[in-house]
Amino acid sequence: MKPDSEQADGRPTRLDVIERAHLRDPGDASHVMYRYAAPAECAGLLQRFWLPVWSVPPGREAPQRVLQYPGSLLVVATGYARFYGVVSGLSTTTLSGEGWAVGMMLAPAAGALLTGAPMARYTDRSADVADVLGADGERLVTRVRAAMSGDPHSAEAHGRAVSACTEALLPFLPVDAEGDLVNRVVAFVESRTDVIRVAQVCAEFDLSERGLQRLCHRRLGLTPKWLIQRRRLQEAAERLRTRGTTLGEAAAALGYADQSHFTRDFSRVTAMTPGEFAARYAV
Numbered sequence: 001m002k003p004d005s006e007q008a009d010g011r012p013t014r015l016d017v018i019e020r021a022h023l024r025d026p027g028d029a030s031h032v033m034y035r036y037a038a039p040a041e042c043a044g045l046l047q048r049f050w051l052p053v054w055s056v057p058p059g060r061e062a063p064q065r066v067l068q069y070p071g072s073l074l075v076v077a078t079g080y081a082r083f084y085g086v087v088s089g090l091s092t093t094t095l096s097g098e099g100w101a102v103g104m105m106l107a108p109a110a111g112a113l114l115t116g117a118p119m120a121r122y123t124d125r126s127a128d129v130a131d132v133l134g135a136d137g138e139r140l141v142t143r144v145r146a147a148m149s150g151d152p153h154s155a156e157a158h159g160r161a162v163s164a165c166t167e168a169l170l171p172f173l174p175v176d177a178e179g180d181l182v183n184r185v186v187a188f189v190e191s192r193t194d195v196i197r198v199a200q201v202c203a204e205f206d207l208s209e210r211g212l213q214r215l216c217h218r219r220l221g222l223t224p225k226w227l228i229q230r231r232r233l234q235e236a237a238e239r240l241r242t243r244g245t246t247l248g249e250a251a252a253a254l255g256y257a258d259q260s261h262f263t264r265d266f267s268r269v270t271a272m273t274p275g276e277f278a279a280r281y282a283v
Helices: 110-115 129-133 135-148 155-172 177-191 198-205 209-219 224-240 247-253 259-270 274-281
Strands: 031-037 046-055 062-066 073-077 081-084 091-095 098-106 126-128
Touching (some): 073 155, 081 129, 098 110, 098 135, 110 155, 110 177, 110 209, 126 129, 135 155, 177 209, 224 247
Antiparallel strands (some): 031 046, 081 126
């Protein structure tokens, strides 16, 4: 298999729509990240795979901070296998020692299909893959670990792991009508930088505000307002990592009425002011 994008040091060739969510320190060389597109047969259910392989010196740690997209995750690693709902704030995973993981970013529709439950139950929490998928989950974990047990950098190993994941997800297709709707709602919000109000989403899909809230609560475990704010924060993180962009310019480009409102929103989620973030992450 050929990864979507990587360099020798594991950093992306450009700050793309995926990497803008990953608040990776410019000097962080703790891991190599391999990424693969979802196979066509999983359309509507799976968005992509990511496979980090890390090596952190003894006694040190490498925190990885992510402004997670509005989709649940399945992650299989050497020591754990978990299903994750969306983290509403800043998601942090701390790497130590040596290891690998095979991660699946699921489409917004997928979480409720896999769990058979409203996704609000999983917001800001995780569950063992076996508890969610039962015996099929146990078989998936066994196959992925067997595939990655040799050289975790091997494209052949990645291919076997991805195939095991794909086969485990196919029984959940086709995506139901409500799932298709929430996929389209999320895609609309993420692709339209001019969408800054929930009323704009309601108008696009001919939904009442209450109807949209119920849809997002069931299928994402979040609110429509959160969807819009998360996209704006990811855009902000991307802009602030570009040297020469002022805070006022970033706030105006993201549709904030004033810089102070932008600063409050950004600081509440990242625990850093935009200025502190730019000083730390700008490249």
